[in-house]
Amino acid sequence: MVRIKVRGGEAYGFQTVSNFMRAGDYDNTFMNKYGDALVATEKKMKLPDHYLQGTGVQVPKLNFLGDDDFGRDPMTRGQPRPRPEPLHPHPGHQRRRLRRQRPSTRTFRRPVIPTDPAPAQTPPNTSAMASVRGRRIRTAAAALATVGTLLLTAGCGGGGRDYTLPKNVCGTRIDPGLLSDFMPDGETVKAQPTGQSIWYCKVFVDKAQVFRTQDAVTTVDTDPLKVKERELTREGNPVRVPGPGEKGVVTDMGAMAVSRCSVKGKQHVFVSEIDLFAERPDNTADRRKALKAFMKAYHPRAMAHHGCTAT
Structure with missing residues (x-):
């Protein structure tokens, strides 16, 4: 190739x-x-x-x-x-035309039922009718006022999270409070795991992707921070920080941690990443602080979850 x-x-x-x-x-x-x-x-x-x-x-x-x-x-x-196959592959095929059915012109006469002659009508009581009409107007006005109050209250206090913050990210346990800063208002939350040798976890709120984690095991002679250097730069202002793993980097929209570990007695390097899909929190300094705190807690637990023992 x-x-x-x-x-x-x-x-x-x-x-x-x-x-x-x-x-x-x-x-x-x-x-x-x-x-x-x-x-x-x-x-x-x-x-x-x-x-x-x-x-x-x-x-x-x-x-x-x-x-x-x-x-x-x-x-x-x-x-x-x-290119999709044609709907009608045969050259001589023609679509059937649907014939409109004309409405029936036949009419039916309702049978005439004899009734008693109508009794003599008495003049209406106008004062009673006015009283009833007034009560109806007052009742309708009160109902409209109640509905308006409810709508105003709903508009002022609407939104919020109707879902519970997850306690794990595709099987890796995590403190829900560490996810709070990244999660928007919505009704449902869903985590979708993918991959085998590289483990991805995509987290959605109401079908909109919020963030993605990525975990992988690589060889000891590989420097993932160097391999990912350009991608980290594109995420904005990558800075090496102590704490998440043996080596850690935090950017404006993500974080990465690297640690040595052992799988079946052989030395490897375990890599964890998180990428945000929205600038949440709005303040960049707060966002970077939240990303570092998340990765510091997530990385060792992800390493243990995938069977890589810290050395």
Whole structure:
């Protein structure tokens, strides 16, 4: 697979082309040939599982269409959409035309039921009618005033969180108070875990993504902070801080922690990240402080959750 030099690193040809074709409709024959060539090339290269998404590969962000996918894996991300099959594939097929049914012109006469002659009407009591009309107006006015008060109260005190702050992030225990600064008002909260060798956890409030965590195990000769240097810079003002892990970095929109650990007696490096999708809290200093506090508590628990023993 051809390597192409781009800003921030290098990318394989299929990685770049798949992101070019992320949007649009393409001929099915072309898509089949493209997919077969991609599969054949990856088999020939004998890449390990999730290699193109790993922290040990310095590949920049290739997707800029607005979602949280970096577009690094041409097999699972950034796949273009094949052209849909025609609704009626047979050339001689014609749509049936629906005939409108004319309304029936036949009429039915209601039978006449004999009634007694109407009794003589007495003149209405106008004073009684005025009293009843006045009571109805006063009742309606009181009801409208009550509804207006309720609507005003609801408008002033509306919003807020109708959900309970989670006590874990996709299985990693966390103090709910450490999530409070990041979580907006809403009705429901949902955590969606993805990945195997790299563990992602996407947290949503009312279907809007709030933040994402990422945990991974890499080799001891890899420096994740150096690999992620450009991404951290794009998040704004990366500063190394003590506390979260053996090495820690806090940016305006995220944080990262790195620690050595042992898996089945072998030395590895465990990496934890958090990326925010909204500037919450509004104050940048408060946001950075909240990110550092979260990562300091989250990183060792995530490491234990994924079976990496601190050394």
